[in-house]
Amino acid sequence: MTKEEFINSGLLEEFVLGLTTEHQDKLVMEHLDLYPDLCQQLKKWEFSLEELARKNAIAPPSDLKNRLQQKLDLHDNNSAKTLKKTSNSSIINRKFWLNVAATYLVAATFGLLYFAYQNNQLSKQSEQLVLENAKLSAEKNDLESVSRKFSFVKEVDTQVLQFNVENKPIGTVFINHSLQKTSFKITNLAQPPAQKVYQMWADVDGEMVNVGVIESPQNGDLINLPYMKNATSLNITIEPQGGSQTATVANLVASIAI
């Protein structure tokens, strides 16, 4: 209830007049906590009604006080007897119920701990699975991408050329002129000398054009190379680390005509 709704409900007036139910009393208290300025209003009304009651008071018979005292004494004795009677059994009952409660508490604590542990494990497994799934998904995407990239090697019009060193194959080149794609599959290329790399060149109009550097060749690797339209040959040289701007013909490893 907003402050205005609460004021308009008339609950505060009913409360001060003693007409509210327990539930309504609770509601009034909640709203007084929310809107403390209304407490001032309540105090004023309480004071006024007390004054009104005092000014319109009627004295009861004078012996009523004694009668009340007797009634209170009677209640006192009865409640004391009841208290005594119930105290012994209540101690036993209390102990029993305390034990039951303690057992339940321990069981519930262990249960909760086990549940929390299981939950934690499951969460970890779940996280791991999500990570694995993401990794697999990424790998799958990579493979699909590679597969799409190199699918042309299976095409019928793809030219397949073999690089040989001393009559031993070191790799295969795939060229598809219609799709303008070139790739190189390493089959048996030794590691280059220390601080050196392999560099591939295309001979285009008599000029050696850089098409890629192979730092540490792995047999089975399929490398994508830029397609050179008018290339007449492909060459592999050994060059210093990082590659060279111009081919060192003296360090030619292999060459194939296209």
Added chain:
Amino acid sequence: MGIEKKLEEEIINLYDQYNNALYGIILRIVKDQHVAEEVLQDTFVKIWQNLDHYQASKASIFTWMSKIARNLSINAVQSKAVKKAGFTFGIDQLKEDNIAENNINENFDLRTHINILNHDQKQIIELVYFNGFTHQETHQHLGIPLGTVKSRIKLALNSLSHLFVVSDSTKFLTFFLLIQWQ
């Protein structure tokens, strides 16, 4: 001294302070002296049994006690079917028919203290506060909408606040001026 005895003393102190005010409310609701005496005793027994539940932060002790007194009075009226007979019972009738003259407080005249209220406000305070009518009963009895019952109660409470708060301030001011004069 045991806790029970201490509590009993506390109840007797409360009785000394509030018995007249509460008896006035109870008698006006039950309209029968013997019933009122029983209800007043029951009220203090209930106060004694529930004093540890009273929360001063929630309401004044008088608001709390008068609620107990009113509820017990209404129960007594309902159980004895007194209410039917005295549904339109007024303050004057109460004075004439139900209260022995020696029991009437000198100040007893509701009209003297609520003259500041107009007829409608006075009627509503008499019905709700001194006759224990609920809003619903007041609405049925007076034939006015519930909203009007609520607004009249609010106006009456505000007028009473004005009367008592202002009169108390006036008393203080007079007292202060007298001291200054001397």
